[in-house]
Amino acid sequence: MRGGGPLLAQAAGERHGLAVLLFTVFVTATLAITVWAGRRRSSSEEFFAGGRLFTPMENGFAIAGDYMSAASFLGISGLIALFGYDGLLYSVGFLVAWLVVLMLVAELVRNCGRYTLADVLAARMRRRPVRIAAGTASVTVSILYLVAQMVGAGSLVGVLLGGSDSGTARTWTVVGVGALMVVYVSFGGMRATTWIQIVKTVLLIGGTIALTVLVLLRFHGDFGRLLNTAADHSGHGRAFLDPGLKYGGSWTSRLDFISLGLALVLGTAGLPHILSRFYTVPTARSARRSVVWAIGLIGVFYLMTIVLGFGAAAVVGSDTVRDSNAAGNTAVPLLAEALGGGAGTTGGTVLFAVVGAVAFATILAVVAGITLASSASVAHDLYATWRRAKVAAGEKKPSAEAELGHGEVRVARFAAVGIGAVAIALSLLAQDQNVAFLVGLAFAVAASANLPALLYSLFWHRFTTRGAVWSVYGGLVPALVLVVLSPVVSGRPDALLSGVDFHVFPLENPGLVSIPLGFLAGWLGTVTSREPADEATYAETEVRSLTGAGAA
Amino acid sequence: MDNDDGGDQGPLRMDDPWHDAAGTGLWVPEQQAAPRPPHPEAEPAADGRASAYLEVQDSAAFREVRDRYRRFVFPMTAAFLLWYLLYLVAATTAPRLMAHQVGGGLNVAMVAGLAQFATTFLLTWAYARHARTRRDRLALDLRWSLATRTGQERVR
Numbered sequence: 150m151r152g153g154g155p156l157l158a159q160a161a162g163e164r165h166g167l168a169v170l171l172f173t174v175f176v177t178a179t180l181a182i183t184v185w186a187g188r189r190r191s192s193s194e195e196f197f198a199g200g201r202l203f204t205p206m207e208n209g210f211a212i213a214g215d216y217m218s219a220a221s222f223l224g225i226s227g228l229i230a231l232f233g234y235d236g237l238l239y240s241v242g243f244l245v246a247w248l249v250v251l252m253l254v255a256e257l258v259r260n261c262g263r264y265t266l267a268d269v270l271a272a273r274m275r276r277r278p279v280r281i282a283a284g285t286a287s288v289t290v291s292i293l294y295l296v297a298q299m300v301g302a303g304s305l306v307g308v309l310l311g312g313s314d315s316g317t318a319r320t321w322t323v324v325g326v327g328a329l330m331v332v333y334v335s336f337g338g339m340r341a342t343t344w345i346q347i348v349k350t351v352l353l354i355g356g357t358i359a360l361t362v363l364v365l366l367r368f369h370g371d372f373g374r375l376l377n378t379a380a381d382h383s384g385h386g387r388a389f390l391d392p393g394l395k396y397g398g399s400w401t402s403r404l405d406f407i408s409l410g411l412a413l414v415l416g417t418a419g420l421p422h423i424l425s426r427f428y429t430v431p432t433a434r435s436a437r438r439s440v441v442w443a444i445g446l447i448g449v450f451y452l453m454t455i456v457l458g459f460g461a462a463a464v465v466g467s468d469t470v471r472d473s474n475a476a477g478n479t480a481v482p483l484l485a486e487a488l489g490g491g492a493g494t495t496g497g498t499v500l501f502a503v504v505g506a507v508a509f510a511t512i513l514a515v516v517a518g519i520t521l522a523s524s525a526s527v528a529h530d531l532y533a534t535w536r537r538a539k540v541a542a543g544e545k546k547p548s549a550e551a552e553l554g555h556g557e558v559r560v561a562r563f564a565a566v567g568i569g570a571v572a573i574a575l576s577l578l579a580q581d582q583n584v585a586f587l588v589g590l591a592f593a594v595a596a597s598a599n600l601p602a603l604l605y606s607l608f609w610h611r612f613t614t615r616g617a618v619w620s621v622y623g624g625l626v627p628a629l630v631l632v633v634l635s636p637v638v639s640g641r642p643d644a645l646l647s648g649v650d651f652h653v654f655p656l657e658n659p660g661l662v663s664i665p666l667g668f669l670a671g672w673l674g675t676v677t678s679r680e681p682a683d684e685a686t687y688a689e690t691e692v693r694s695l696t697g698a699g700a701a
Numbered sequence: 702m703d704n705d706d707g708g709d710q711g712p713l714r715m716d717d718p719w720h721d722a723a724g725t726g727l728w729v730p731e732q733q734a735a736p737r738p739p740h741p742e743a744e745p746a747a748d749g750r751a752s753a754y755l756e757v758q759d760s761a762a763f764r765e766v767r768d769r770y771r772r773f774v775f776p777m778t779a780a781f782l783l784w785y786l787l788y789l790v791a792a793t794t795a796p797r798l799m800a801h802q803v804g805g806g807l808n809v810a811m812v813a814g815l816a817q818f819a820t821t822f823l824l825t826w827a828y829a830r831h832a833r834t835r836r837d838r839l840a841l842d843l844r845w846s847l848a849t850r851t852g853q854e855r856v857r
Contacts, residue, residue: 242789248828376806406789406793441829684755685755691758691767692754692763695767696847697840698844
């Protein structure tokens with residue numbers, strides 16, 4: 150990554166100037182959105198759910214914006230450019246996951262909750278323990294995801310600037326991204342965050358369509374010819390189009406990929422920032438239609454990243470991509486430059502700058518969405534639980550609920566600052582580490598801690614408070630412990646801790662073990678409960694989840 | 702949403718929130734024999750509202766909605782998860798099979814990968830259509846009939 154390679158070194162000045170200009174325009178526009186959204190009255194419904202009156206199309210674009218990270222845009226195309234088919238294999242899990250969200254989660258969660266995942270559980274359980282458990286798991290998932298995104302933003306700057314002072318540039322990028330996301334969230338709340346996601350999705354899809362059209366034009370619309378050229382220029386021949394170049398090594402690495410695939414497909418439905426998006430529309434029917442929009446956008450986007458990835462291999466060549474960045478993250482920028490006419494030409498410079506700016510916009514929007522969801526968990530789940538305990542202990546005022554709402558918004562604004570500070574600090578500590586595993590880990594924790602509790606709560610009439618608490622911690626704790634005991638933390642040259650080796654668990658991704666454990670713990674906790682499930686609150690949850698009666 | 706004045710048993714304040722829910726026919730004997738202490742922190746579900754939900758849960762109309770939903774969603778979820786896992790396992794453990802050429806310059810792996818995209822789009826369409834034509838109207842009817850009973854619906 151350092152040094153950048155011959156292509157990147159050329160014409161560096163004007164390219165960066167243009168990229169910085171485009172990015173400044175984006176930041177200015179998003180800050181204007183934030184100011185506009187922040188002028189509204191700050192009720193908790195406004196702050197956490199953006200007033201609940203977004204249309205399905207708007208929310209679908211925002212969901213896609215929350216989901217399509219720079220890791221998808223640059224990372225997956227880069228994987229395809231370097232490893233061919235195995236990159237495509239990775240992207241399939243990200244899309245199929247949306248069927249779980251569409252069929253089992255979106256409408257029911259919209260009907261049962263107000264702002265967070267914990268709302269759904271608390272509707273039929275004792276509030277205090279389940280809110281603390283679900284709030285803790287949600288914040289954990291969010292922090293893992295945030296650090297992955299912010300470190301990615303830092304290395305993206307290093308890659309795109311490619312200069313000698315990229316270390317300083319990376320540090321300032323991480324700090325800048327963190328500061329911006331805190332400003333968006335604490336001043337603009339859900340309304341600003343949603344509009345930022347929408348703008349980002351339009352930019353990202355627009356940029357991707359333009360590049361895809363250029364690639365297909367170059368190959369006269371012949372996908373087969375594109376694949377064959379890619380295989381020829383990959384250095385692998387026909388094997389480039391077959392699975393196995395990246396994930397087909399040892400049996401451990403194959404099992405690791407299956408674990409990751411399972412985490413991706415089940416984790417999406419447990420991501421707090423995705424779940425909170427369903428509360429921004431008025432009804433379950435609009436939640437469903439938002440997901441249909443999102444699946445359309447995300448599916449088309451991943452199909453286009455396949456074209457871009459193979460296009461980068463065919464037009465730029467896998468070796469050039471690898472020389473520029475060992476992880477392949479520069480494949481799309483390099484492809485854009487080549488499609489525009491090559492390094493040093495006006496077209497190449499413009500396209501390179503556009504791709505760089507779009508990638509930054511993508512990162513900013515994603516981190517804002519995650520920060521909002523996690524500050525909602527802190528305020529609405531953790532703080533409100535603590536506050537209710539205090540109100541219950543002291544004298545109970547009739548206006549306590551209303552006050553709590555305003556208190557929650559104030560706490561959420563401060564929580565965004567706190568989470569931002571924690572994420573910046575962790576990202577700066579981790580910025581020289583290989584943190585690619587963090588995204589997979591965030592999905593694994595979401596799939597093991599959040600999804601079992603959510604599904605049991607919606608579908609199993611015998612599910613109890615103890616079952617809910619056990620399933621959250623029974624997924625969360627094994628997932629984190631297994632990662633600490635895995636080769637990503639110790640025992641490998643690129644591990645987080647060098648010089649020590651205490652790894653006993655062979656896989657990088659804990660999903661294969663921790664997801665079944667989460668489901669098992671929920672079942673065990675339920676069957677060993679002394680207090681049986683509450684039939685009336687389950688009746689209420691079930692009826693509300695399917696009819697929308699009494700929905701917030 | 703905690704406004705319960707629409708329920709007919711509203712003023713009744715008992716320690717046991719199940720008290721008025723009896724007689725709705727939902728109770729299994731051993732649960733009736735030993736009523737549990739109410740959850741001290743659970744949302745104060747007033748008796749009228751609780752019995753309304755229990756009644757609706759047991760009604761034929763609601764069971765129809767639930768059955769239609771579950772009969773579509775559970776088999777479909779099992780099917781697409783199985784199909785995805787099959788694809789994942791085949792691609793990682795049987796690359797030889799997946800590399801088999803099927804003509805047009807495409808191999809089994811590429812066709813299977815694109816088929817995953819295709820089935821995702823297809824199932825999305827099928828689910829949305831099923832929900833729109835088979836569930837939405839029934840669910841909305843139930844929602845309004847409950848709204849008049851529990852008084853907890855907001856006007857939109």
